[in-house]
Amino acid sequence: MLDGSFLPRNRRLWAGLIPLVLFGAALVGGLITPRAYFGNSLYWLSLFWFSVVGAVLIGNTNRTSRVPRFASIGLTLFIAFLVLQPPTAQWASMILYGFVGLFIGFGLRIGSFLYVETKWMYCDYCKRDYWHMKRNGVWECQRATHSVIHG
Numbered sequence: 001m002l003d004g005s006f007l008p009r010n011r012r013l014w015a016g017l018i019p020l021v022l023f024g025a026a027l028v029g030g031l032i033t034p035r036a037y038f039g040n041s042l043y044w045l046s047l048f049w050f051s052v053v054g055a056v057l058i059g060n061t062n063r064t065s066r067v068p069r070f071a072s073i074g075l076t077l078f079i080a081f082l083v084l085q086p087p088t089a090q091w092a093s094m095i096l097y098g099f100v101g102l103f104i105g106f107g108l109r110i111g112s113f114l115y116v117e118t119k120w121m122y123c124d125y126c127k128r129d130y131w132h133m134k135r136n137g138v139w140e141c142q143r144a145t146h147s148v149i150h151g
Contacts, residue, residue, distance in 0.1 A: 012120045019114070022107030029100030037094050046098025054105030059113075075102075118142075 037043040057071035079099070085092035119132045123141045131142040 012114060015114055016111075019107040019111040022103045022110065026100045026103040026107070029097070029103065033097045033100070037097055040094060042091060043094045043098050046095040047101035047104075048098075050099055050101030051105035051108075054102040054107075055109040056105075058102070059106050059109030 033043075053071060053075060058068050058075075060067045060071075079096070082092045082096050117133060119134075119139065120129060121132055121139070122128070123130050123132070123143065126141060126143050132139040133142055134140070
């Protein structure tokens with residue numbers, strides 16, 4: 001039976017696989033994109049726009065923010081609108097292929113969060129190792145909202 005003992009103590013290593021999977025999905029998306037789209041600025045603009053949406057709006061780490069929820073709803077409606085376009089609308093197809101930018105942007109945001117904004121360290125209050133995020137100059141355990149003063 002799997003009891004979790006095969007997981008490393010530092011789960012940052014496992015969480016580090018998330019950006020890799022997202023970048024892999026973007027690579028696959030790039031491989032199936034029609035080559036003619038690479039020469040069109042609309043494709044690159046949509047790739048950039050989806051990257052910004054993935055990194056800034058959906059990748060928002062503020063716990064009280066509703067921006068990720070509203071961004072997801074708006075993005076879903078936008079994608080549905082594009083999918084419902086007639087097959088002759090090549091512009092809609094180009095924008096849809098630019099959707100891989102969402103994986104790139106979200107992967108960059110998750111990677112930044114994991115390796116720049118947080119630490120994996122021991123929490124004296126929880127009595128275990130856990131994620132800590134620096135807020136207002138103090139490292140705060142993410143399992144609960146108590147502050148831990150570490151350098």
